[in-house]
Amino acid sequence: MPHAAHQERDRTTPTVLTDEELRALDAHWRAANYLAAGQIYLLANPLLTEPLAVEHIKPRLLGHWGTSPGLNLVHTHLNRVIRARGLNALAVWGPGHGGPAVLANSWLEGSYSETYPDVSRDAEGMARLFRQFSFPGGVPSHVAPETPGSIHEGGELGYSLAHAYGAALDNPDLLVACVIGDGEAETGPLAGSWHANKFLDPVHDGAVLPILHLNGYKIANPAVLARLPEPELDELLRGYGHEPIHVTGDDPFPIHRALAEAFDLALDRITRFQRAAREERGTERPRWPVIVLRTPKGWTGPAWVDGEPVAGTWRSHQVPLAGLRDNPEHLRQLEGWLRSYRPEELFDAEGRPTADVLACVPEGARRLGSTPHANGGLLTRELPLPSCDRFAVPVDKPGASLHEPTRVLGGYVEQVMRDTAPRRDFRLVGPDETASNRLDSVFAASGKAWQAQTIQVDEHLDRHGRVMEVLSEHLCQGWLEGYLLTGRHGLFSCYEAFVHIVDSMVNQHIKWLRTSRELTWRAPIPSLNYLLTSHVWRQDHNGFSHQDPGFVDHVLNKSPEVVRVYLPPDANTLLSVTEHVLSTRDYVNVVVAGKQPCFDWLSMEQARAHCARGVGVWEWAGSGDGDREPDVVLACAGDVPTQEVLAASDLLRRQLPELAVRVVNVVDMARLMPHGDHPHGMPDSEYDGLFTTDKPVIFAYHGYPWLIHRLAYRRTGHANLHVRGYREMGTTTTPFDMVVRNDLDRYRLVMDVIDRVPGLGVRAAVVRQRMADARARHHSWIREHGTDLPEVADWTWTG
Known part of the structure; x- marks a missing residue:
């Protein structure tokens, strides 16, 4: 039987639902379950106005049923408290693979049809809702950007609670309800997220209400938290700083009563904590509530299939009944399952939800599928950025x-x-x-x-x-x-x-x-x-x-x-x-x-112009006649590579003054890509003008050198491109030794120029030898002194 935890009650009067309210809640929940199952299975015949036939079934059955009934239950009860209390609320659905449930509720409340008018809230729209789910040209099986009211995809588990707290920050009037699946609760990111309550300011931030949904299983294995004895789970949650409120059971009407009571208890506590902080200037950290909801996985679905238990087990995780086109018994079971929700009571002859189904649904922007907080760009204000x-x-x-x-x-x-x-x-x-x-x-x-x-x-x-x-x-x-x-x-x-x-x-x-x-x-x-x-x-x-x-x-x-x-x-x-x-x-x-x-290279005016270009020639850093075609291009991206390129250019000026060197600095990495591959990419003509089509390019790059090759591999001069960068030669050492170890240093760059400029190898053999000697001297120096060579440590640009 369902129960609420045995904590001291915050409310002076227990939550009492009338029979009519209970029936309306159950009607909404049944309607959502019907719509969720229909999305997984039905291609046609959405209201079952005729006997279910093979041609009404989708050719590929995709989706996740197991978590959907629990999500539908939570959504139904969130609707009740939002409407009753006039709340501004946002829901984060951790089991995002329960997409059928979230889509079903969005359609029921009308948000979906307002967003997508062709999926109207009637039989025709219901048929489209069913057909489009996990269907080519349709919508994904997970909660996704296409889903009204969503900010959380949920296909990759572990991030729901962190997202919920992020949404609550600086939103003092917002309640963020976060459903955490018991599989998700086993992930490292989710485990760390329980500590977010130590950062939530009850004065300026909204509230997060975690709802830990324990349905017992993941894809094929039991869930850890679902198998913990209740006292042990309580100790864990209290250790995280929460006060648990338990709701457990598999009988719909007692569950509705218990969950309504749990929500009211939790929200009363949240209100009390916020009032104490905002009006009474209390400084004690609240012990925020968490609802622990235990319901069977795949609840209300097929209990047994082919002699094996399904509802309440891992077998209900995705599609409980498969092979419908070849198995008449499975088709019969599916029809019985869908008709068990009594759709004729939930939708009128035109397929519109009945008044009972919609009795708990909030209006306007208070609907979970219509809250502007889930479409945050509507609320965004420009930052007042200083100059x-x-x-x-x-x-x-x-x-x-x-x-x-x-x-x-x-x-x-x-x-x-x-x-x-x-x-x-x-x-x-x-x-x-x-x-x-x-x-x-x-x-x-x-x-x-x-x-x-x-x-x-x-x-x-x-x-x-x-x-x-x-x-x-x-x-x-x-x-x-x-x-x-x-x-x-x-x-x-x-x-x-x-x-x-x-x-x-x-x-x-x-x-x-x-x-x-x-x-x-x-x-x-x-x-x-x-x-x-x-x-x-x-x-x-x-x-x-x-x-x-x-x-x-x-x-x-x-x-x-x-x-x-x-x-x-x-x-x-x-x-x-x-x-x-x-x-x-x-x-x-x-x-x-x-x-x-x-080193400071550019004034603010120059920096703005250079960043706007994303890449450009630093004419002052090169050598030779500015109107002359360069003999070599020294390119750089990143602060340390830029320093090494300028130091190399300085060496070349002094050692090989007849050499025409062009220095190109890259700020925006996407500029190296072709324009057709990235909006910031350069046309070939612009790239060739900067880097030439036939001259060697020695590129000193901050990261792994092969990235530059990947970005520029289709350029005309790619064969002339030689990239130096990080090659996993790391250790605890001096700053300059890091670049030497990875062949990014100024001396190696000068040697690269000598090796790659035609005719320079013989003419500059002595210069190359000097560079190699400097590298050898560096190795000896740091091992004796523990610091970089004075000529490196004290180097400044003298151009």
């Missing part, structure tokens, strides 16, 4: 001064934090690295969000802070995605090597953006912006474990409409790039910049 000129470093002469680029950027981000303080729609997230990444000036504008215990030595912790730090890249990513998808802005700062932890998450977000761009009803949302620093070339004390520049490769493999990668070479170009990416919509922008002292 970069206020924060630019003075550059009267290239290479005459040094700054830490991210420290300079920190002043800019601090001002963004200040300017968004009244409206609270910008967050900086990162895994415990804000100060390490030289962005700590932001703490003058906002502290770090924190609701747990504080002690005297703590710094910058703030119950109302908008800097989010937790040592979980998954949680940082999930928070920011939820925040952006609901219409706000942000920046994710991370060590370059460890952003790979969210490779799969960014995959899903890129797919979401690509699909949502094709939906005219989805408004563009603020871009997902990464600042990757503490990068591969300056991990002086951390070493090999912290050296991996491959996130750029990962992202540039994805949809070109969505992805952008920038490698600003100094502080002012970093300011310009950041100003740009923070103003964009529907992109994933990756910015890679160092935090160590770096």
